[in-house]
Amino acid sequence: MAKTRKFRIWRGDEQAGDFQDYDVEVETGMVVLDAIHLIQAEQAHDLAVRWNCKAGKCGSCSMEINGKPRLSCMTRMNEYAPDETITVQPMRTFRVIKDLVCDVSWNYEQNKKIAPFKPGPRDADGNYRMKQDDVDRVQEFRKCIECFLCQDVCHVLRDHEQKEKFVGPRFMIRLAGLEMHPLDTADRIPKIKEEFGVGMCNITRCCTEVCPEHIGITDNGIIPLKERVVDRYYDPLRILWRKLTGKT
Amino acid sequence: MADIDELQQFEHDVLVIGAGGAGLRAATECSNRGLNTGLICKSLLGKAHTVMAEGGMAAALGNVDSRDNWKIHFRDTMRGGKFLNQWRMAELHARMAPDCVRELEEWGAVFDRTPDGLISQRNFGGHRYPRLAHVGDRTGLEMIRTLQDHGIHQGIKVYMENKALGLLLDGDKxxxxLGLWRETGRFALFKAKAVIMAxxxxGRAWRVTSNSWEYSGDGxxxxxxxxxxxxxxEFTQFHPTGMVWPPSVRGTLVTEGVRGDGGxxxxxxxxxxxxxxxxxxxxxxxxxxxxxxxxxxxxDKxxxxxxELLTRDVVARAILAETEAGRGSPHGGAFLDIASQKPPDVIRRKLPSMYHQFKELxxxxxxREPMEVGPTMHYFMGGIRVDHDSQQTRVPGLFACxxxxxxxxxxxxxGxxxxSDLLVFGxxxxxxxxxxxxxxPSxxxxxxxxxxxxxxxATDILNRETGENPYSIHSDLQDLMQAKVGIIRNQAYLEEGLDGIDQLRTRTAGVKAHGTSQYNAGWHEALDLDPLLITSEAVARAALLRKESRGAHTRAEHEGENEEWGNRNIVTSxxxxxxxxxxxVERPAPSEELRAIATATLEELEGTAS
Incomplete structure (x- = not known):
C-alpha cells in the first residue's frame, strides 16, 4: 500500500542552501534511498546523491537522516512513525559539493600516508600460513566499507576540526588491521603516535555506534593501538633501557 | 564551444577506464612496468561493482581437495560455458588464477583459512571441487580494498567521479x-597511447537486476x-538467486555461497x-x-x-519453470533454505552479509526461515572482442578486460x-x-x-529548452528488456524488443536535463542512455540471430543445443x-591438448597437474 510521506531534503552547494519539502508515495519495504530516487525521477531530476550497491556493501550513500549518520540504502522507512517528517542532509564533517554529496577526498589522502602491507617471506612451498584464530580480528576490521560515517561522527574531526592532527576512526582500524596482521613486518607505531594522532581519540565510542558493519572500532581497534603506543613510549622499563643504552 | 586547447588536459602512456578489480589490476601492472598510468572511474575509488561480489574467486589451489588442478578448472569452465568459451582464454585463466590469488594475498588480502593455515576454498556451482578462495561472503570487498590499498602506492594517477564520454582516435589508432567531471560538469581531455576498458x-538495461547504476554498458x-x-x-546471465521481496530490493544478489555451503x-x-x-x-x-x-x-568425497550446484543457467530456468507451473513462493520465486541444513552460528560466520541483508531489508x-529468491539480471558473458593473449581489440591501442x-x-x-577473470585478464x-x-614511435x-x-x-542535453525526462526513458527501457529480452526468448518478442529500442532511441534524441552542469544526476542519467541503448540493441540482435538454446541464451522455439551453432560466435560492429x-564467425579449432582435457573424464585428470 502506497502512503504519502513527507521529506525535507537539504538542497544547495558550498555557497548557499536550504531544506526543501517533498511528498513521496512510499511502498512496503522501501528504504530512504528508494524515496530519494523517487523524488529524483519525478520531482527533482538534478538532485545529487551518491549510491551504488543498494545493499549495504559499498558505503556510498552515507548521509544524516533525522540527525543520525546512516547508510540510506539500509534505513527502512518503517523505522519512522507514519506521520514523521524525514529530514535528510549531507554528512556535516566534510565540505558539501551539492545537495547530499560531499567532498570525502580528505579520507583518500589519509589512506595514502599509511605504509602499505609488507609481508615476510613465504614458506618453502610457496604458501603463507596463518591460523583462522589469528586473522579473525583483522578480518573484522577489513569488513569496513569506507562509508566514512565514523569519520562524520568523530568529535575530533566534526566539532574540533582537527583534521591535521587525527586521521580518524576509519584509518585507525585500517592501521590496526595492518598492525595485527600476522604476516606484516612494517612498524607504524611511531606514526600512529605522532602523525596519525591516536592520542586525540577520547574514547566516546560514537564511531562504533554508527558503524553499519558493527566493527568494534574503539574497543578492538583504537584502544589496542593506544596500548601499543604506551608500551613503546611510556613503559618505565623501556624508558630506563633507552636512557642506559641509547637504543630504542 | 571551447577550443580544445583550452580544455583541461592530462597525458598518460596508458589510461584505464574503470576501477573495479580488472581496472585496478591492469593499472597496477602498467604502473609497475614503469608506464605513466592514469585511471578514471565514474564513482569514488573502492565503490565499483567488484565490491558487491560475494562468494569467492575460483582458482585450483588444491588446498581443500588436493585432487584439483588447472586442467579440471579448465574443463569445468568449458563445460559450464557449453563449449562456446575461447579455448585459449579458458586455459590462461585456469593456469594463472592460483598465482593471481597468491599475489593478492601478498598484497594484503586476508582470506578465510583451512585448519592448517592455508587459503580456504568453498564449493560453488559447476566447480568439481571446493575451489573458491573467499572471505565469508564479502570476497569482492576484500579484493577491491586490497587492490585499492596496494594500488595507491604504485604511482597510478586516479581521477574519481569522472565519466568517460568517448574514445578519441588518431586515424584508426x-x-x-574525453572525460566529464561529475562534480563540476567540466570536460577533461585525456591523451593516451593506449586505453584499457574495464x-x-x-545490466541496468533490465528491471530486475543485481547491478548498480554504473552498469550502463559504457565500455x-x-x-x-x-x-x-x-x-x-546474447549470453546474459540471470543469476538464479536474487531477492524477490520486498519490491524495493527485488534483484539484489543472494550469493551462490548459500548453496555452496549446503542451502x-x-x-x-x-x-x-x-x-x-x-x-x-x-x-x-x-x-x-x-x-x-x-x-x-x-x-563424503x-x-x-x-x-542445487548445477550451473546458473540451469538453476535460473528451473526456478522460472517452477513459478510458472504454479509452485512458486508467495512473491513469485523459490525458497532457498539453509536454516534446515546448517546451525545458526555457522550460517552467521560463513554468510554474514546475507544474514545482515535479509535481517535489515x-x-x-x-x-530460522527460508529466503525467497528468483532470477536477477547479473552478468554479461559477452563483451568487447579481444585477442586471447594480449587482450587488444581490433582498434590499435584499445584493450579490454x-x-x-x-x-x-x-x-x-x-560463479x-x-x-579470478579480473585478476588474470587485468x-x-x-x-x-x-x-x-x-x-x-610517437x-x-x-x-x-x-x-x-x-x-x-553532451551539452545539448542541458541546453535544449524542453525535452523528455531521462529517468522515464530509462525506466521504459528496463520494462522493455525485462519483458522482451528476458530469460526465455522468442523471435516475436525479440523483434518487438528491437522496435521498442528504436522508439526509445528517437525519444533519447530529445532528452532534456534540467538544472546546472554541477553534479547533476539527471544529466548523468541522460548521458548513460546511449550506451544502454547500444548495449540493449546488440543483445537483442545477437539473441535474434542465435537459433538454438545454449547456456544463458534460451529460445523457446529452438530448444536445445545445435551442433552447428556450437562452432559459431556472433560478432556485432x-x-x-x-x-x-x-x-x-566460425570458431577456431582448439589445440589437441585442450580438446583432450575438455573431454577427458575426471579420473583421467586428477593428479595430473603440470
Missing part, C-alpha cells in the same frame, strides 16, 4: 578519452563507436525440485537422491554434488570465475597495453573535431553507415 557490463558502447567488435552478447531450493510444495532438472551433460556427476546429496554435504532471519571483455565464459559463466591487458605503448594526437562533437552532444551489423 587510440589517442585518448567498465563491466550493462561496450564506446568501443563499438570506436570501431571495435562486440561478441557473444537447498524448495517449491511451495516443499519439494526439492532441482532433482527434476539435471541436464544430460551433468547427470553422471550430480547426485540423484537426497541421501547422496546429504552425504556430499557431510564431506565419493558422493556426487547436489543438483526483508526482516527475515535466514538462520574483465566483464566488458568477451571470451572466457562462453555461453554461461561459473567464482569472475573475480594483468594480461596491462602487459598488452604496455607492450603496445612502448612500440609506438604519441597519437586526438582529433579535435571528434572532441568537439562529443562535447556538443558498427557499419560505415552507422547501423549495427551482426555477423556469424
Amino acid at each position: 587510440i589517442a585518448g578519452v 567498465t563491466g557490463g550493462g 561496450l558502447a564506446m568501443a563499438y563507436h570506436a570501431g571495435a567488435e562486440l561478441m557473444d552478447l 537447498i531450493l524448495l517449491n511451495s510444495k516443499h519439494e526439492r525440485f532441482m532433482f527434476n532438472y539435471i541436464p544430460e551433460r551433468f547427470a553422471s556427476e550430480t547426485a540423484d537422491t537426497e541421501e547422496e546429496a546429504n552425504l556430499w554435504l557431510n564431506g 565419493e558422493a556426487r554434488r547436489p543438483p 526483508a526482516e527475515l532471519d535466514i538462520t 574483465g566483464e566488458c571483455a568477451a571470451g572466457l565464459h562462453g555461453a554461461n559463466r561459473l 567464482g570465475n569472475s573475480l 594483468k594480461l591487458a596491462g602487459i598488452g597495453a604496455c607492450e603496445y605503448a612502448a612500440s609506438l 604519441a597519437p594526437a586526438p582529433d579535435a573535431g571528434q572532441v568537439q562533437g562529443l562535447m556538443r552532444s 558498427k557499419a560505415a553507415d552507422g547501423s549495427m551489423q551482426v555477423q556469424v
